[in-house]
Amino acid sequence: MKKGDTLLLVGTLKGAFLLQSNASRRTWKRLGPFFKGQAVYAMAYDQRGGRKRLFAGPESAHWGPLLSYSDDLGRNWSKPKDATVRFPKATGAALKRIWQIAPARADQPDLLYCGVEPAALFESRDAGESWALVKGLWNHPHRPRWEPGGGGLCLHTVIPDPTQARRLFVAISTGGVYRSDDRGKSWRTAHKGVRAQYLPDKHPEFGQCVHKIAAHAARPGRLYLQNHWGLYRSDDAGESWRDVANGVPSDFGFAVATHPHDPDTAYIVPIESDQFRCTPGGRLRVYRTRDAGASWRPLTRGLPQKNALETVLRDALTTDSHARPGVYFGTRSGKLYGSPDAGTNWRLLADGLPAVVCVKAAVVGSAAGA
Amino acid sequence: MTTLLLPGHLGEIVGGRGRVELAGSPATVGEALAALVARHPGLRDRIQDEQGRLRQHVQIFVGRDSIRYTGGLATPLPPGAQIHVLPAVSGG
Numbered sequence: 076m077k078k079g080d081t082l083l084l085v086g087t088l089k090g091a092f093l094l095q096s097n098a099s100r101r102t103w104k105r106l107g108p109f110f111k112g113q114a115v116y117a118m119a120y121d122q123r124g125g126r127k128r129l130f131a132g133p134e135s136a137h138w139g140p141l142l143s144y145s146d147d148l149g150r151n152w153s154k155p156k157d158a159t160v161r162f163p164k165a166t167g168a169a170l171k172r173i174w175q176i177a178p179a180r181a182d183q184p185d186l187l188y189c190g191v192e193p194a195a196l197f198e199s200r201d202a203g204e205s206w207a208l209v210k211g212l213w214n215h216p217h218r219p220r221w222e223p224g225g226g227g228l229c230l231h232t233v234i235p236d237p238t239q240a241r242r243l244f245v246a247i248s249t250g251g252v253y254r255s256d257d258r259g260k261s262w263r264t265a266h267k268g269v270r271a272q273y274l275p276d277k278h279p280e281f282g283q284c285v286h287k288i289a290a291h292a293a294r295p296g297r298l299y300l301q302n303h304w305g306l307y308r309s310d311d312a313g314e315s316w317r318d319v320a321n322g323v324p325s326d327f328g329f330a331v332a333t334h335p336h337d338p339d340t341a342y343i344v345p346i347e348s349d350q351f352r353c354t355p356g357g358r359l360r361v362y363r364t365r366d367a368g369a370s371w372r373p374l375t376r377g378l379p380q381k382n383a384l385e386t387v388l389r390d391a392l393t394t395d396s397h398a399r400p401g402v403y404f405g406t407r408s409g410k411l412y413g414s415p416d417a418g419t420n421w422r423l424l425a426d427g428l429p430a431v432v433c434v435k436a437a438v439v440g441s442a443a444g445a
Numbered sequence: 446m447t448t449l450l451l452p453g454h455l456g457e458i459v460g461g462r463g464r465v466e467l468a469g470s471p472a473t474v475g476e477a478l479a480a481l482v483a484r485h486p487g488l489r490d491r492i493q494d495e496q497g498r499l500r501q502h503v504q505i506f507v508g509r510d511s512i513r514y515t516g517g518l519a520t521p522l523p524p525g526a527q528i529h530v531l532p533a534v535s536g537g
Contacts, residue, residue, distance in 0.1 A: 135454070135491075135536075136502050136532075136536030137454075137500065137502045137503060137532035137533065137536045138454060138455075138491040138492075138500065138503075138532075139490060139491060139494065139500055141490070154487075156486050156487040156490075157486065157487075157489065157490055158490040158495070161490070161495040162495050162496075164495070164496065167496060168496075169494035169495050169496050169498065170494070170495065
């Protein structure tokens with residue numbers, strides 16, 4: 076791998092894969108499966124501090140989850156004797172699944188976060204060697220009343236704020252969006268305006284089933300949110316949200332991803348409904364906004380437009396950080412699609428994979444991780 | 446002597462052997478597992494969660510009998526017991 080190459084991290088229900096390409100992203104070399112037979116919901120590539128460290132959270136249905144890392148692109152993986160992400164005895168809780176591995180900012184090179192099920196946040200200050208429960212969130216008075224969604228009670232998204240070193244966002248299904256401005260010591264809700272369609276009280280204090288949030292480095296405070304019904308944008312770091320489901324076939328969906336350079340551009344894959352969690356009308360379409368959600372247009376070139384009843388899950392849509400960014404997504408039916416030109420043209424990069432639950436992209440040598 | 450028989454993945458953790466013999470005479474399955482993980486610490490988190498509970502999809506047999514029906518970890522061990530630690534058909 077050399078500077079400017081592209082790396083795709085693909086987690087599936089039966090193992091993890093890597094796809095490598097150069098900057099043109101025309102052809103891809105596939106490596107894997109790693110962790111054969113294990114579900115890999117979380118992957119990350121950490122290029123800070125001179126590292127080239129690949130993280131994965133494989134989970135054996137029999138032998139449990141175990142956070143692991145590789146410094147040689149998957150040839151060798153760490154095999155800690157004891158699980159490094161583990162709940163303290165006093166909590167009474169046990170780790171079920173690792174949902175998210177998130178390196179912090181480039182100027183905090185040894186800091187990482189990990190979101191897990193049951194919903195909790197862990198922090199590592201030594202580049203992933205050891206982890207500790209973030210007690211500020213665990214002790215939040217709302218936590219005992221968070222409820223599991225279809226995917227379990229998971230803290231599935233962690234976003235270290237790109238501009239404020241002490242600010243951190245997490246999203247929980249179902250709990251909502253929580254924000255800390257003191258590096259995890261205290262937390263408050265950040266989902267005002269997000270509806271809970273499925274509850275008698277449509278605007279509860281918490282309990283929103285937020286499926287995914289995505290932030291933008293170039294515009295502090297801007298976030299997009301795909302809810303369990305509802306598509307939103309915030310321009311004030313989650314203080315308020317406005318509905319931006321303008322021109323989409325459904326505002327139900329799981330995934331949302333931002334353009335790496337243009338804060339007005341974002342991508343979603345609408346799903347028909349909570350009762351039929353497939354692409355509407357059998358058409359596989361990514362929708363892109365270029366005006367911060369004022370309008371959305373379908374991207375179809377190279378994507379099947381009939382008999383494609385697909386599902387794209389919450390962490391299975393992403394972008395890379397090339398000047399003309401690539402956009403990638405995986406489906407529950409084991410297909411992986413990629414666009415080298417910001418979503419205009421698409422190609423099937425892999426088929427016949429196990430169900431895809433996680434797709435991350437990195438440009439080698441870039442400050443941005445995956 | 447009590448013998449523990451471990452399938453592939455667990456066998457790798459104990460150095461490629463699928464068979465571990467305990468010198469003492471543990472009275473229960475729980476005591477035998479405690480002796481096993483004391484000797485091979487890497488097994489602990491694979492068999493139990495961090496609260497010490499047996500993982501949901503791990504099956505343990507004493508001879509041919511699942512400990513689910515014989516008292517769980519408190520199941521008494523006869524002299525010369527063979528304990529199988531197996532992946533349950535419910536997982537995977």
